[in-house]
Amino acid sequence: MAVNLKPVDVAVVGLGAAGGVVVLPLARAGLKIAAIEAGGWLDPHKDFHADEIFNNVRMQVTSVPKTKREVPTFRTRADEPARRAASGRTMMNAIGGTSTHYDANSWRFAPWDFQIRTATTRRYGAGALPNGSTVEDWPLTYEELEPFYDTVEYEIGVSGKAGNLAGKIDPRGNTFEGPRRREYPMPPLRDTPFTELMASAARKLNWNGHRSPAAINSQPYRGRPECAYHGYCDTGGCHLGAKNSTAVTTIPQAVKTKNLAIFDHAQVTRILSDAGGRVTGVQYVRGGMEYFQPARVVILASYTYENTRLLLLSKSKAYPKGLANNHGQVGRHYIAHWDGRDISALFPFDLNIWYGALAQGVVVNNWADDNFDHSGLGFIGGASMTVNHELHPIAASAMPLFNRAPSWGSQWKKFVNQNAGRTVGVYAQCTSLPYENTYLDLDTEVKDPLGDPVCRITSGPKENEPRARAYVAAKAEEWLRAAGAIEIMNQPLAREGPNQSWHAIGGTRMGDNPEANVVDKWGFSHEAPNLGVLGGSVMGSHGARNPTLTIQALAWRAADHLVRNWKAIAV
Amino acid sequence: MSETDHEISRRELIVSSAFVPLAALTASAQNAETALTPAQIKTLAAFVERLIPGDELGPSAAEAGAHVYIDRALAGPNAGEKQAFVEGLASLDAFAKSSQDAAFADLPPEKRDALIAAMERGTAAGFTNAPQFFSRLRRLTLEGMFGDPYYGGNRNFAGWDLIRYPGPRLAVSADEQRMDKLPAPNRRSAYGPQYGR
Numbered sequence: 001m002a003v004n005l006k007p008v009d010v011a012v013v014g015l016g017a018a019g020g021v022v023v024l025p026l027a028r029a030g031l032k033i034a035a036i037e038a039g040g041w042l043d044p045h046k047d048f049h050a051d052e053i054f055n056n057v058r059m060q061v062t063s064v065p066k067t068k069r070e071v072p073t074f075r076t077r078a079d080e081p082a083r084r085a086a087s088g089r090t091m092m093n094a095i096g097g098t099s100t101h102y103d104a105n106s107w108r109f110a111p112w113d114f115q116i117r118t119a120t121t122r123r124y125g126a127g128a129l130p131n132g133s134t135v136e137d138w139p140l141t142y143e144e145l146e147p148f149y150d151t152v153e154y155e156i157g158v159s160g161k162a163g164n165l166a167g168k169i170d171p172r173g174n175t176f177e178g179p180r181r182r183e184y185p186m187p188p189l190r191d192t193p194f195t196e197l198m199a200s201a202a203r204k205l206n207w208n209g210h211r212s213p214a215a216i217n218s219q220p221y222r223g224r225p226e227c228a229y230h231g232y233c234d235t236g237g238c239h240l241g242a243k244n245s246t247a248v249t250t251i252p253q254a255v256k257t258k259n260l261a262i263f264d265h266a267q268v269t270r271i272l273s274d275a276g277g278r279v280t281g282v283q284y285v286r287g288g289m290e291y292f293q294p295a296r297v298v299i300l301a302s303y304t305y306e307n308t309r310l311l312l313l314s315k316s317k318a319y320p321k322g323l324a325n326n327h328g329q330v331g332r333h334y335i336a337h338w339d340g341r342d343i344s345a346l347f348p349f350d351l352n353i354w355y356g357a358l359a360q361g362v363v364v365n366n367w368a369d370d371n372f373d374h375s376g377l378g379f380i381g382g383a384s385m386t387v388n389h390e391l392h393p394i395a396a397s398a399m400p401l402f403n404r405a406p407s408w409g410s411q412w413k414k415f416v417n418q419n420a421g422r423t424v425g426v427y428a429q430c431t432s433l434p435y436e437n438t439y440l441d442l443d444t445e446v447k448d449p450l451g452d453p454v455c456r457i458t459s460g461p462k463e464n465e466p467r468a469r470a471y472v473a474a475k476a477e478e479w480l481r482a483a484g485a486i487e488i489m490n491q492p493l494a495r496e497g498p499n500q501s502w503h504a505i506g507g508t509r510m511g512d513n514p515e516a517n518v519v520d521k522w523g524f525s526h527e528a529p530n531l532g533v534l535g536g537s538v539m540g541s542h543g544a545r546n547p548t549l550t551i552q553a554l555a556w557r558a559a560d561h562l563v564r565n566w567k568a569i570a571v
Numbered sequence: 572m573s574e575t576d577h578e579i580s581r582r583e584l585i586v587s588s589a590f591v592p593l594a595a596l597t598a599s600a601q602n603a604e605t606a607l608t609p610a611q612i613k614t615l616a617a618f619v620e621r622l623i624p625g626d627e628l629g630p631s632a633a634e635a636g637a638h639v640y641i642d643r644a645l646a647g648p649n650a651g652e653k654q655a656f657v658e659g660l661a662s663l664d665a666f667a668k669s670s671q672d673a674a675f676a677d678l679p680p681e682k683r684d685a686l687i688a689a690m691e692r693g694t695a696a697g698f699t700n701a702p703q704f705f706s707r708l709r710r711l712t713l714e715g716m717f718g719d720p721y722y723g724g725n726r727n728f729a730g731w732d733l734i735r736y737p738g739p740r741l742a743v744s745a746d747e748q749r750m751d752k753l754p755a756p757n758r759r760s761a762y763g764p765q766y767g768r
Contacts, residue, residue: 050739050761053718058648193750228742239741352750354736355743389748393717393736398710407691408622408709409684413733417628420734421753 002283002290008034008261009570010562011282011295013268013310016097017548018534018555019301020246021152025559027259031566034293036284038066038302039093040264042100042247048237052392055236061101062235066267067091072305072455073443074499082443082456085500091303095264096247098303098502099548100237103358104215104244105386106158107545108149108553110369111142111178116433116541119370120380128380130464134333134434135541139512139521142178148553148560150181155556156244157221158549159186160213175208176365186218189227189360194351198362198387201483207366212386214359215244215549224248231390233357266291269450270314271298271531277318278571279531285450296570297562301534301555304334305455305500308440308507308537311518313452324525324533329518330508331441333434334457337503337542338383338465340493341425343476344400345485350421354396356389361427367475368544369431379467381431384544385476387424396420402487426476430469432497432542435462440507461495469493503547505536510554523558530569532558606645606653607660612638614660617676619712621683630729637715640724644711652707659704663690666698720767721760728758728767 010026012019015037023033042048047061054060070091073082092098112119115137120128129135152158162183163173188211195211202209216233217226227242241248254260266286273279281294300307311330312322322330365371368382397416400423401407405415437460442453469492477488511517514526519538525531534555536547543550562569607615616638623632632638645653663686667675671682678686690701715724717734725731731738738757740747747754760766 050741051719051721053714053722057714057718190745190748192745192748194748197750229748230739230741230743232739350735350750350753352748352753355740355748393731393734394714396736397713397717397730397734408687410624410626410628413623413626413628416734421736 002292005291005293007294008032010297010299011293012299012301013282014302015095017099017246018551020096020251021552021555022299022534022559023254023260024250025556027254027257029563033260035260036263036266036268037095038267039064041095042237044239048239050230050232052394055232056392061237062092064093066093069448070454072457072500073446074457076460076496078458085457095251096245099245100247101235102548103234105359105546106213106215106549108177109543109550112369113543114138114142130433132435134436136511138540139510145553148557152552152556154185156215156249157217158184158213158215159188159218160184161188161211171208174210174365176371186221189214189216189218194353195362197483201479202364204482207364209362209364212359212361212363216357216359217242229356231355234390271310271323273316273318273323273528275317277528279528297530299532299534304504304507304535304537307533307535309455312442324518324527324531326527327515332439333506333509333540334438334440335432335434335506335542336498336501338430338432338497339503341427342491343426343473344489345424345480346402346419346487347422347484348486351424353389353391358388358390361386361388367472379464382468383428383430383472386427399423400489402489428472429544430465431544432465434506457499459496459499462497465497466495505539505542508533508537509540510538522561523554534558604646605642607642611660612642613676614664621680621687622712623716629733632712632716635716635724635729636726637712637724640715640722641711643723662698666695669697719760721762
């Protein structure tokens with residue numbers, strides 16, 4: 001039998017980008033928290049290296065055992081057998097979770113992202129909404145989330161330049177962003193001749209090219225050093241603690257309050273509930289032993305696939321189809337972000353982008369969101385375009401050949417000798433919407449070593465995203481040519497889009513209507529009132545930017561709501 | 572747990588596979604074990620030597636030890652693909668014998684080049700999955716040639732010199748991010764000066 005532990009106020013499942021943030025405001029409010037995390041503390045000396053094979057080829061920071069055992073399966077239709085999805089940097093088990101190894105691009109979503117249905121209908125008519133899409137307005141506006149974006153930017157530390165300071169537009173920042181109450185806590189990461197080349201190419205086209213916002217210190221911040229620009233940030237951890245993962249920011253602060261107990265290397269297997277439909281705590285396995293951690297409130301904050309899987313696995317009398325799933329919404333509205341670096345360019349000169357960080361970049365937002373007139377284009381939304389530093393040698397050697405050389409032999413050697421340091425890709429991130437034909441459930445064949453089914457992704461073809469992407473690819477080419485590129489290579493994605501993603505969202509969507517959403521506007525279940533859900537899984541549409549800062553702002557807001565309504569929620 | 576009402580019965584837990592410590596994974600990176608037989612290594616070396624040949628731009632992938640990287644990888648983190656890889660090498664040799672009447676490694680460079688080209692194009696008679704095996708071999712050769720010499724390849728920094736990568740540095744100055752002047756190559760492994768020499 002499971003060992004029964006002493007009850008706590010809040011059990012948090014997963015101590016990553018979202019769970020690692022929510023514990024700080026809760027601990028400061030004096031609530032006693034048990035955080036249960038499947039990974040452990042990573043050691044900057046042992047676990048983080050300036051080594052492409054370690055980080056990117058073998059993915060030894062991210063490819064931790066639990067993740068490898070739970071790779072979701074994938075199919076494009078319900079009548080097709082599911083196969084194992086391509087492994088990637090998706091889930092992560094460690095204190096700090098994915099914020100350990102992410103690029104740390106820390107964006108606010110655009111005000112438009114929160115009201116896509118209303119704004120599209122108003123400007124283009126209801127017929128402009130893509131067929132088969134289940135998109136809704138978010139149950140909150142940008143303005144309601146703004147104070148929490150601000151709090152998180154200052155608590156973890158984000159470098160960048162405001163483009164809209166309380167309504168005052170500044171072309172050095174993102175002129176399309178929603179109004180922010182104050183400047184970023186730090187200036188952008190270092191300008192370089194390459195970032196200047198790309199920003200000035202954007203200006204030539206009358207576009208707004210600005211620096212990426214990054215949760216990386218551009219100067220010493222709250223006792224942690226500035227970035228050393230060593231070029232092994234992506235899919236690796238920071239050897240200096242200059243990347244502001246929750247493992248070096250909010251979690252240590254929460255630990256200091258003495259209100260947070262961390263149970264590491266502990267895998268949650270079920271969230272339990274009583275006959276009245278309230279959750280009672282979580283069951284987990286640690287060192288081969290099974291434990292039960294009773295809690296007055298449970299906050300589920302693992303990755304998108306595991307959030308859905310744990311709810312579907314946690315069946316009870318009150319929830320025969322899975323916890324918080326009496327309306328059949330768990331797993332619906334799943335979105336794998338349409339992002340990728342599939343437009344590459346060749347320049348006739350060295351770019352020297354070997355060093356730095358992925359977040360040391362330049363971004364154009366003119367062709368994202370509703371920042372341009374879509375009349376007659378046949379799609380809504382668009383993509384942000386980023387070019388950035390941090391090129392690794394194996395990746396550089398595998399560069400596209402632009403029909404200029406064979407793929408091996410002495411001619412190839414000559415080609416890479418001249419050109420490996422002269423190529424760059426545009427990272428395009430598309431607005432991505434939920435569809436009827438794209439969802440998560442439990443696989444019927446593949447199980448993890450504990451005997452529980454893994455998550456199954458079903459992702460059907462789309463029209464809107466490929467059109468938006470093709471449109472923006474042409475803009476990316478214009479930008480690269482304006483900067484002096486002599487060759488362009490474009491490799492578009494399949495119409496089903498990506499399957500497994502490191503920007504995977506949905507499955508426990510947030511919305512006012514319990515018939516179509518799993519959690520309310522605060523992130524608490526419509527069905528189990530003392531169950532909160534955090535992470536990308538609550539988001540109903542994916543903006544044209546990296547999701548983490550929005551996930552973190554929603555986490556802080558959920559904590560704020562819980563503290564203010566503790567008596568009503570915890571009973 | 573009498574207050575809870577749930578469907579889970581007590582389950583058998585697979586304790587041994589529950590958590591593999593990260594240290595066990597990282598240790599595998601540095602093992603110098605071998606996965607291939609001397610004959611297989613000879614075939615592999617004869618292949619990588621033509622993929623990236625020695626010329627005025629520097630040493631071949633074989634001189635740089637790309638095949639050593641691949642062999643060690645197959646003995647450790649890439650063990651899952653070892654069987655398919657060994658079968659691929661056997662198919663390569665069978666193809667060489669049927670078309671040129673000699674083992675692949677015993678053929679002169681031009682003949683090896685012709686066989687590799689046929690593999691890449693998918694015109695290697697009787698060699699099923701030749702383009703896929705070519706593409707996997709090419710990818711692993713790039714990893715061996717351009718990865719950190721800690722793993723057995725990129726000897727003498729031949730790969731990094733070839734593509735003019737200036738080498739890992741723990742801190743990089745603004746001057747080292749200039750476009751008009753690349754930093755001088757530091758010819759150093761991320762794991763210390765004992766690797767790559």
